[in-house]
Amino acid sequence: xxxxxxxxxxxxxxxxxxxxxxxxxxxxxxxxxxxxxxxxxxxxxxxxxxxxxxxxxxxxxxxxxxxxxxxxxxxxxxxxxxxxxxxxxxxxxxxxxxxxxxxxxxxxxxxxxxxxxxxxxxxxxxxxxxxxxxxxxxxxxxxxxxxxxxxxxxxxxxxxxxxxxxxxxxxxxxxxxxxxxxxxxxxxxxxxxxxxxxxxxxxxxxxxxxxxxxxxxxxxxxxxxxxxxxxxxxxxxxxxxxxxxxxxxxxxxxxxxxxxxxxxxxxxxxxxxxxxxxxxxxxxxxxxxxxxxxxxxxxxxxxxxxxxxxxxxxxxxxxxxxxxxxxxxxxxxxxx
Amino acid sequence: xxxxxxxxxxxxxxxxxxxxxxxxxxxxxxxxxxxxxxxxxxxxxxxxxxxxxxxxxxxxxxxxxxxxxxxxxxxxxxxxxxxxxxxxxxxxxxxxxxxxxxxxxxxxxxxxxxxxxxxxxxxxxxxxxxxxxxxxxxxxxxxxxxxxxxxxxxxxxxxxxxxxxxxxxxxxxxxxxxxxxxxxxxxxxxxxxxxxxxxxxxxxxxxxxxxxxxxxxxxxxxxxxxxxxxxxxxxxxxxxxxxxxxxxxxxxxxxxxxxxxxxxxxxxxxxxxxxxxxxxxxxxxxxxxxxxxxxxxxxxxxxxxxxxxxxxxxxxxxxxxxxxxxxxxxxxxxxxxxxxxxxxxxxxxxxxxxxxxxxxxxxxxxxxxxxxxxxxxxxxxxxxxxxxxxxxxxxxxxxxxxxxxxxxxxxxxxxxxxxxxxxxxxxxxxxxxxxxxxxxxxxxxxxxxxxxxxxxxxxxxxxxxxxxxxxxxxxxxxxxxxxxxxxxxxxxxxxxxxxxxxxxxxxxxxxxxxxxxxxxxxxxxxxxxxxxxxxxxxxxxxxxxxxxxxxxxxxxxxxxxxxxx
Numbered sequence: 001x002x003x004x005x006x007x008x009x010x011x012x013x014x015x016x017x018x019x020x021x022x023x024x025x026x027x028x029x030x031x032x033x034x035x036x037x038x039x040x041x042x043x044x045x046x047x048x049x050x051x052x053x054x055x056x057x058x059x060x061x062x063x064x065x066x067x068x069x070x071x072x073x074x075x076x077x078x079x080x081x082x083x084x085x086x087x088x089x090x091x092x093x094x095x096x097x098x099x100x101x102x103x104x105x106x107x108x109x110x111x112x113x114x115x116x117x118x119x120x121x122x123x124x125x126x127x128x129x130x131x132x133x134x135x136x137x138x139x140x141x142x143x144x145x146x147x148x149x150x151x152x153x154x155x156x157x158x159x160x161x162x163x164x165x166x167x168x169x170x171x172x173x174x175x176x177x178x179x180x181x182x183x184x185x186x187x188x189x190x191x192x193x194x195x196x197x198x199x200x201x202x203x204x205x206x207x208x209x210x211x212x213x214x215x216x217x218x219x220x221x222x223x224x225x226x227x228x229x230x231x232x233x234x235x236x237x238x239x240x241x242x243x244x245x246x247x248x249x250x251x252x253x254x255x256x257x258x259x260x261x262x263x264x265x266x267x268x269x270x271x272x273x274x275x276x277x278x279x280x281x282x283x284x285x286x287x288x289x290x291x292x293x294x295x296x297x298x299x300x301x302x303x304x305x306x307x308x309x310x311x312x313x314x315x316x317x318x319x320x321x322x323x324x325x326x327x328x329x330x331x332x333x334x335x336x
Numbered sequence: 337x338x339x340x341x342x343x344x345x346x347x348x349x350x351x352x353x354x355x356x357x358x359x360x361x362x363x364x365x366x367x368x369x370x371x372x373x374x375x376x377x378x379x380x381x382x383x384x385x386x387x388x389x390x391x392x393x394x395x396x397x398x399x400x401x402x403x404x405x406x407x408x409x410x411x412x413x414x415x416x417x418x419x420x421x422x423x424x425x426x427x428x429x430x431x432x433x434x435x436x437x438x439x440x441x442x443x444x445x446x447x448x449x450x451x452x453x454x455x456x457x458x459x460x461x462x463x464x465x466x467x468x469x470x471x472x473x474x475x476x477x478x479x480x481x482x483x484x485x486x487x488x489x490x491x492x493x494x495x496x497x498x499x500x501x502x503x504x505x506x507x508x509x510x511x512x513x514x515x516x517x518x519x520x521x522x523x524x525x526x527x528x529x530x531x532x533x534x535x536x537x538x539x540x541x542x543x544x545x546x547x548x549x550x551x552x553x554x555x556x557x558x559x560x561x562x563x564x565x566x567x568x569x570x571x572x573x574x575x576x577x578x579x580x581x582x583x584x585x586x587x588x589x590x591x592x593x594x595x596x597x598x599x600x601x602x603x604x605x606x607x608x609x610x611x612x613x614x615x616x617x618x619x620x621x622x623x624x625x626x627x628x629x630x631x632x633x634x635x636x637x638x639x640x641x642x643x644x645x646x647x648x649x650x651x652x653x654x655x656x657x658x659x660x661x662x663x664x665x666x667x668x669x670x671x672x673x674x675x676x677x678x679x680x681x682x683x684x685x686x687x688x689x690x691x692x693x694x695x696x697x698x699x700x701x702x703x704x705x706x707x708x709x710x711x712x713x714x715x716x717x718x719x720x721x722x723x724x725x726x727x728x729x730x731x732x733x734x735x736x737x738x739x740x741x742x743x744x745x746x747x748x749x750x751x752x753x754x755x756x757x758x759x760x761x762x763x764x765x766x767x768x769x770x771x772x773x774x775x776x777x778x779x780x781x782x783x784x785x786x787x788x789x790x791x792x793x794x795x796x797x798x799x800x801x802x803x804x805x806x807x808x809x810x811x812x813x814x815x816x817x818x819x820x821x822x823x824x825x826x827x828x829x830x831x832x833x834x835x836x837x838x839x840x841x842x843x844x845x846x847x848x849x850x851x852x853x854x855x856x857x858x859x860x861x862x863x864x865x866x867x868x869x870x871x872x873x874x875x876x877x878x879x880x881x882x883x884x885x886x887x888x889x890x891x892x893x894x895x896x897x898x899x900x901x
Contacts, residue, residue: 033777
């Protein structure tokens, strides 16, 4: 893909982002529930007019279109507003939380690929074998298993019973990691802190597996079905008849072509991994974006929800762009 | 054997978790109630030789698991309990509260009421902030002005402290000496001392130098622990012992620096994860143990479970302006129809107290003469039949003029079990009650508009005083004020309104008690709600945690806590 094309695609994302911003803005405002009222809680005194004062501070007393205008004007200047509850700029809050979410998503993706590829390929090659049936049953389980349940089972087994893995958080308190980027693996490598590196990896395993298992199940099924289709095609027969070794046929001729639908699904899953891990973050007390968004939605913290959803939308747009770029490498016949 | 036991415990935990997991994860903003300290049956003064027990050489770290994240470390910029929980370990106030709701001097040495509207406060001398600077009257004046003045907090945009409402009668504060300040109130304010507990003193010079943003990055107070670091979103706050601590309230032992060297608050929104972390030894104390896991945890050796009266009484309010609940006999009948003890045993594992009227049994002004409505279905049916509700067609359900007695109990997910239990007890006497689950912020406007029939909910009562509670819950609704802001029954009794307002400005405790006794008696008789229960607050800790008591609101005063071997 040419650089200009890529740029064009990035620019095309702008109207999408605007659309997302307006939609989320309206949906949040039209959802019943008043942020100020929630903030004042149930209990304790509220001074007369205090609620009105806060409402005007948050511009909630203005008509919807004025609020939207103010929001968009500020957003163009890079100001996504500040969190009603946490009283910090939304951009700061998101940037602080993003590394934790990305690190977990990467771990989950690696785990899911490591599981999905061998299973997907093997099930296609030995179709209808015991291995195929077991792994497809396993993947069915993986897709249907609620992640909060799976996460808690892992916690009880590896944390409480066996005591080999930590049950929550990102790092041990006594690892003394000095934070540079917020990506703990990277930070511990550049500061040469082995204790922190090991601690971070240990903390990543259980949430990574919980999040990765469902993804692995989806990806394995896609690999299997596209491999099955390709293994029956003429050029595979040709490759075999030319005397190419079976593994060469499978890995070089078949897998590469089976990768196109697989990459598409992985691209989508990356979006899901970054955006859909609220439950896993809650179960493992993972200090990421998902957990923050859940609290923000319940508190009707409008600016924070909007900011986070914009990040999610941007992630999906970019993941799709990267998938498109990868297509051109996987199959040079594809152009844009 | 132990292994098998643990496995079965794990499965019990899983079963509990299955139930808990269906509920929305941790209510986002654990809602503020001012005040809120433990109501422990124990005397406040507890001599514990724990300070000597810990060997001085070994640095000790205590980790506490909170159920929701504090929203800020700025004492003036929140209305949320867990923020106060963490803040009060780093910041002290003029006064503090013991475990039995008594108020004790902390940074204040003495109080002198010049008249009902003027309070002179003499400050303790020689108290150091964590940066070594001495606390003086300037800091106290600055702290309170930052709360009561409009737009006094400049970051991220100029705004007014959300804690202003907690000290709304405070009009101004002035410095009258290096260690003396005078507060001026707009009206007599009998709860002044209880409410001052919730304001912590901050250093003027430091805040002016670094600004609110700098202060949030490195907050400094006079408390037993000083700030070390925090994770994004305050998912973890690390603090260490402040060696120059003045010792805390002299009335409350132990006095002196904190016992542990490092204290960590870590957020674990999922209850089952908190329990698992405690079982795995990753944390020392956990907040909010779910009732369904209590018996399970009690069987685990080496875990301490402690309870104290909570601060969120539960009622089922009935819409008094609509049939069938516009008839007082119907409302009383429903009170008689509920077996509160059964609810307490079945839902709370026995860890709750029945309510005898509108105030929590832990409130300082609860009318002790009132007894909970007894469980008496005969009486209930008699009252209902007096009101015209009988089973005339023999279908087992009560009816009147051809209409079956049928209504919906609105509630929230976390009270679902309670609501379903109440509904089933009502069905047992022939009332067709069903349950509908709402998100609070969605149902609240409908309730205030009188569009619903019944709401099963709770309301914070943690200042142990009727103020902050009575006016919100049982006073007729007045738009944009505290009056009736949580009144979901539409109850509006002139005499009760008058008494509630009178109580707000009456100083004499005996006089106040009389006022509130009368108000409670009227509300009890008119029964705008089924008065249900006050659930206990339950915390759990590892065996080696010493001198720890859970607080009613889940607050942790780590100053006193020690770690043994």
